[in-house]
Amino acid sequence: MVIDPLAIREAVQVERRIDAQKAQDAPRGASCVQVLEGPASVIVTAPHATETFREGRCRISDGAGTAALAHMLHNLCGVTAIYTQYRSPSDPNYYDDNDFKELLAWLIALRRPALVLDLHASHDFRPYDVDLGTLHDASLHGRKMLKEALIGELHEHGIAVLSDNHFAASRNATITRFASARGVPTIQLEISSTWLRPSEDGLMAHRFAQMLQALCRYVQRVDEGAQASRELQR
Numbered sequence: 001m002v003i004d005p006l007a008i009r010e011a012v013q014v015e016r017r018i019d020a021q022k023a024q025d026a027p028r029g030a031s032c033v034q035v036l037e038g039p040a041s042v043i044v045t046a047p048h049a050t051e052t053f054r055e056g057r058c059r060i061s062d063g064a065g066t067a068a069l070a071h072m073l074h075n076l077c078g079v080t081a082i083y084t085q086y087r088s089p090s091d092p093n094y095y096d097d098n099d100f101k102e103l104l105a106w107l108i109a110l111r112r113p114a115l116v117l118d119l120h121a122s123h124d125f126r127p128y129d130v131d132l133g134t135l136h137d138a139s140l141h142g143r144k145m146l147k148e149a150l151i152g153e154l155h156e157h158g159i160a161v162l163s164d165n166h167f168a169a170s171r172n173a174t175i176t177r178f179a180s181a182r183g184v185p186t187i188q189l190e191i192s193s194t195w196l197r198p199s200e201d202g203l204m205a206h207r208f209a210q211m212l213q214a215l216c217r218y219v220q221r222v223d224e225g226a227q228a229s230r231e232l233q234r
Contacts (some may be wrong), residue, residue, distance in 0.1 A: 001216050001217060003216070007075075007212070008208060010072065010075070011068040011069070011071070011072050011212070012068070012205070014067060014068040015063075015065055015197075015199050016199055018064035018067045018083075021086050022049070022050040022051050022064060022086075023050075023051050023087055024086050024087060026085075031099065032050070032084055032087065032088045032089070033084060033099050033103055034081075034082070035080070036074040036081040038074050038079050038081070040078040040219060040223045041111070041114040041222065041226035041227070042077075042080070042113055042114060042115045042117060042219050043080045043082065043107055043108070043111065043115075043116045043117070043184075044069075044073050044074070044079045044082075044116075044117045044118075044119060044219075045092075045119065045175050046066035046067045046069070046081075046083035047088075047100055047120075047175055048061055048084070048120055049062060049063070049066045049067035049070075049083045049084045050064075050084040050085065050087055052089075052093075052094075053088065053090060054091040054094045054095075059091060062120055062193070062196075063121045063193055065195075066119040066120060066121055067083040068198065069191075069196065069212060070083045070119055072212055077216050077223075078223075088100065093120075093172070093174050094172045094174075095173055096178060101178060104179065105182070114184075114185070114222055114225070114229075115185050115186070116186040117186075118169070118174075118175040118176055118188045119189050119191065120167075120188065121191055122193065124192065124193055127161065128163035129154075129159045129162065129191070130159060130161075130162050130189055131162070131164070131166045131167050132147060132164055132165065132187055132189065132190075133169035133176060133189075133190060134165060134168070134187055134188070135168055135169055135170050136168055138180070139176050139179075139180035139187070140186075140187075143185050146185055150187065150218050153214050153217055154214050157217075158210055159195070159210065159214060163190075166190070167190050169186075174188065191211065196208060
């Protein structure tokens with residue numbers, strides 16, 4: 001798969017829409033959580049695409065680029081994507097009692113995914129491109145090849161400066177802890193926001209395209225492996 005400009009233009013539209021809604025409460029009858037179901041064996045989450053409430057205060061969003069990335073992985077690779085689209089009254093990466101986690105639990109039970117990828121944006125000042133959080137590999141459930149394959153795909157696409165478990169997803173009620181506790185291998189991706197701002201055009205859009213292509217190819221590899229495994233079990 002090669003990402004074309006039309007895909008990045010669509011990602012920009014999603015980024016701008018979610019960014020415009022990030023500090024707004026969901027309108028009556030609407031949900032603060034967007035779910036896009038797909039046929040692939042991977043679930044992608046972006047719980048901080050908008051503002052969330054934590055310990056009585058509003059937490060700033062990671063930026064809408066995480067929602068745009070999840071959205072495009074759904075469109076291009078068929079993942080099931082779940083991301084915040086309006087301000088969330090409960091931080092899904094800090095508390096378990098909220099609509100986001102209820103939907104995620106339902107999707108895990110329904111789809112029995114091979115992997116959950118949890119997307120976050122990391123501050124520009126961080127020295128890495130991506131930090132991989134895996135509860136110090138406990139969230140992989142013995143399938144370390146999932147992390148190794150991801151590292152290989154990122155490197156192949158020029159995303160070279162990687163960090164391992166600087167943010168291990170081990171504190172608080174993270175998505176990684178939640179999904180892993182349900183038996184699903186899970187990786188938290190803390191991605192430098194310099195890779196998540198396609199609407200800034202030029203180099204920033206190019207970097208987003210690199211990240212999208214790397215993750216698309218990785219998801220395809222995971223999905224192919226999961227399908228092969230299911231065939232062997234028949």
